[in-house]
Amino acid sequence: MLRLLVEPGSLRAGSREVSGDDHHYLFRVRRLAAGDRLILFDGDGAEADAEVTSAGPRAGRLEVAPPRVVAAAAPRLTVLLSIIKGERMDWCLAKLVELGVGRIVPLAAERSVVRLEPGRAERRLERYRAQVRAAAQQSRCALVPHVEPVAGLEAALAEVAGAGLKLHLWEDPRAIPLRSALPEHAPATIAVLVGPEGGLTAAEVELATAAGFVAVSLGRRILRAETAAVASAAILAYALNDI
């Protein structure tokens, strides 16, 4: 059944007008007509059945049934993602959503090339959240992954202090193979730390280790940060039996 992501808090029973991008998507791309049914979801734990009652050239109308709550499972996989330059960050965020990552903490690491002053950090956060919502719509996620405010390493580590397994992706030969860090029975929650283009500093590696992160390798080759993030998300989704 076709699903449409709507603004959080806007889901209520009754008649609802559809215009703009949503109108284009439903009536031009998916060619819905009166009588067709779909599901609206707000990505925040609520969804509702809806039926098309009219489909005009610029706007349409839906009759929306009373919303129901979707069980909000705790995010199983959280990625502490060092901010990557430009569109590579957008690409990486979209892939992490498709692979089922439940929470993303954009990390301002020492060697992050992108430096974000406070005002800019907020604007950047809005962009990341819009990317994640678009990817959630496209990949039909029931819940839109949370993107936390941009954080420094200490604050980011504190965000996942309670995770059942904490993995630091480290390109250094001292890291152990990821495979050998995975327990037989997958823990309920996993946190993954991905360093910036320049890698984490020795002090940051120490901080992560002191916070219980196990340094793991994805092989001998040096991967780009976005490749390492996406590869680890796919491997862990498999380990968590999500794929």
Ligand code: SAM
């Ligand atoms: N500056 C580092 C260097 O030149 O040796 C490379 C950093 S790499 C481009 C960016 C991030 O991707 C790293 O901080 C690490 O988190 C991750 N990464 C890259 N290759 C990896 C590997 N083979 N195993 C584990 N993590 C890796």
